[in-house]
Amino acid sequence: MEVSPFIDKWGRFDTLGPVVDRKKLAAAFRAQGWVLTAAQLAGLGVYPRRQQELLAAGWMERVGRGLYQWREADITEKHSLVLAQRLAPRGVVCLVSALVFHRLTTQRSPEVWMAFERDADKAPVRQMVRIRPVRFSGPAFHEGIEQHRVDGAVLRVYSVAKTVVDCFRFRNKLGLDVALEALREGWRERRFVMDDITRLARLCRMANVMQPYLESLV
Numbered sequence: 001m002e003v004s005p006f007i008d009k010w011g012r013f014d015t016l017g018p019v020v021d022r023k024k025l026a027a028a029f030r031a032q033g034w035v036l037t038a039a040q041l042a043g044l045g046v047y048p049r050r051q052q053e054l055l056a057a058g059w060m061e062r063v064g065r066g067l068y069q070w071r072e073a074d075i076t077e078k079h080s081l082v083l084a085q086r087l088a089p090r091g092v093v094c095l096v097s098a099l100v101f102h103r104l105t106t107q108r109s110p111e112v113w114m115a116f117e118r119d120a121d122k123a124p125v126r127q128m129v130r131i132r133p134v135r136f137s138g139p140a141f142h143e144g145i146e147q148h149r150v151d152g153a154v155l156r157v158y159s160v161a162k163t164v165v166d167c168f169r170f171r172n173k174l175g176l177d178v179a180l181e182a183l184r185e186g187w188r189e190r191r192f193v194m195d196d197i198t199r200l201a202r203l204c205r206m207a208n209v210m211q212p213y214l215e216s217l218v
Helices: 020-032 036-041 048-057 078-089 095-101 158-170 176-188 194-203 208-213
Strands: 033-037 058-064 069-072 112-117 130-138 144-151 154-159
Touching: 020 033, 020 069, 033 036, 033 078, 036 048, 036 069, 036 194, 048 058, 058 078, 069 078, 078 112, 078 144, 078 154, 095 112, 095 154, 095 158, 095 176, 154 158, 158 176, 158 208, 176 208, 194 208
Parallel strands: 112 130
Antiparallel strands: 033 069, 058 069, 144 154
8 A cells, every 4th residue: 555654844754643753753763773673663652554654754764574773874884783683682793793893803794693592592584684693502602791882772792702712612614714813813902811711711612722822822
């Protein structure tokens, strides 16, 4: 069915039901990293019919199932990580994507690498942001999670030390050169202390693998 939205002279959306103030709606998007769910929009009085009208009017765009982004969002290069986090709230940005976030690699990936707890969470599928799921379990999943504010939203990402250890765990998938680059750059920039690396290496059963490379640093 064709929708013909009407914007009044004050920039408010005026069709069936109460008007939607554009500035207030933009502020609501901004407060949530420029992304709102359908349920959050409904909580603001923007119900499904009105959501379709706002899409048609070009105020927002659909970026996933039940997930909408403000069309004029002032976003950063890390926004794909924010979108992935909104799609998978319990996931944690890891491996290559965590290295990119921490600026410890020259690698780039069209996907967002995210860790999910084994037998507990499922990765979303068929979304605008491509998520590369990795399964962690126990302490290997829960240790080293940091929270960062990005584009107004909270992003869960593994610390530098945990990410370096994880890169060694998945060296057959990523390549040993990626793990070594992360280790050397992190150490050169003093982004971690040796005690953290050795503790996490033991926890993730990587101590023997990483020992010769750690010895070469000191």
